[in-house]
Amino acid sequence: MGEEVKKIMHVVRRPPHGTIYPYEGLEMVLIMAAYDQEISMAFIGDGLFCLLKDQDTTKLEIKGFMKTLGVLEDYDVEQIYVDSKSMAERGLTPDDFCIAVEVLEPDEMGQKMAEQDCIIPQ
Amino acid sequence: MLHIINKSPYCNGSFDMALRFALPGDPVLLIEDGIYAGRAKGCSAEKLANALSQHEFYALIADVEARGVKDLNEAVQVIDYDGFVELVEQHKVNTWL
Amino acid sequence: MKFGILLKEGPYNHQAADTAYQFVKAAMARGHEVEAVFLYNDGVYNVTNLASPPQDDRNIVQRWSELGDQGVEILSCIAASKRRGIADEVLSRNASITGLGVLTDIAIRVDRLMIFGD
Structure with a gap:
């Protein structure tokens, strides 16, 4: 392995719980975060619903990932981006989210990518 | 950056999303069910026509032939797996699953 | 160039395993090194030796084993595998189970990590 730090972005475009993709995606993010690379996450489209506060998966008997989202910061995954257009389309604001995010305009997100x-893609 | 789309524009937002974030000049490759986005007919055809002013579009011939699609927009360049690899050599990749 | 493959779907249900395989073959034919195919999510089902597809269809599990003969590492994520009942006793030839740290190393090392899925 060389000295260079790689920029790796995980893109979440699917809503929570209907499929395992966002859950296993977060598992991957946490492992990669331990490798001193520049890890970021982008929430786009229905992926924004993964960030909603007060998700309670008790009745589903699914573990969920609310706690995992909460520890991203502790793992130094601090670049968490949300697409402004997806947010407006879904009638959401940053106050609806359980973690702090950086809202990017589509051209800014395109530049980040x-x-x-x-x-x-997760 | 090469954007790869593998979903029909009629059932999935991948095509719209890729175009939302692709920078001008970024090439777009249509594979699997994504090749339906390359057709010259249907209500998605206008989106493609508009996008063609900013992006080169490619479609994987194996997927085009497998689906019997014969009405690709003529500006869409048809390539084989070798051409797929060549595009990946030239560009970093953003796959829109 | 060095390539890595991340395959996120199982065989047959989605085209992803077929596209990934054709891409690997084409990349090798162009002289590239494909370091590994890493299986995640339902992709881990690509390496169960319990699969026996009809004779007149492609054998996707066997394809990966054959790529293994050509030096491509076929790696199944341990967490995703355990969840789905993929363990050493059902593992197909040339496949092995490993952790996401290995995927991270691959992502760091290769020139392109290609992702195939649904």
């Missing part, structure tokens, strides 16, 4: 070495 272009800077990545690797983009992993």
Whole structure:
């Protein structure tokens, strides 16, 4: 392995619980976060619903990932981006989210994506 | 950055999303069910026509032929797996699953 | 160039495993090194030796084993595998189970990590 730090972005475009993708995606993010690379997450489209406050999966008997989202900051995953257009389309605001996010305009998000070495859709 | 789309524009937002975030000049590759976004007919055709002013579009021939699609927009460049690899050599990749 | 593959769907249900395989073959034919195919999500079902597709169809599990003969590492994520009943005793030839840290190393090392899924 060289000294260079790679920029790896995980893109979440699916809503929570209907499929396992966002859940297993977060598991991947936490492991990668331990490797001193520049890890970011982008929430786009229905992926924004993964960030809603007060998700309670008790009755589903699914573990859920509210706690995992909460520890991202402790794992130094601090670049968490949300697409402004997806947010407006869904009638959401940052107050609806359980973690702090950076809202980006589509052109800004496009620029962030272009800077990545690797983009992993989750 | 090469944007890869594998879903029909009629059932999934991948096509719209890729175009929302693609920078001008970024190429777009249509594979699997994504090749339906390359057709010259249907209500998605206008979106494609507009996008063609900013992006080169490619479609994977194996997927086009497998689906019997014969009405691709003529500006969409048809490539094989070798051409797919060549595009990936030239560009970083953003796959829109 | 060095390539890595991340395959996120199982065989047959989605085209992802077929597209990934054709891409790997084409990349190798162009002289590239494909370091590994890493299986995640339902992708781990690509390496169960319990699969026996009809004779007149492609054998996707066997394809990965054959790529293993050519030096491509076929790696199944341990967390995703355990969840789905993929363990050493059902593992197909040339496949092995490993952690997401290995995927991270691959992502850091290769020139392109190609992702195939649904």
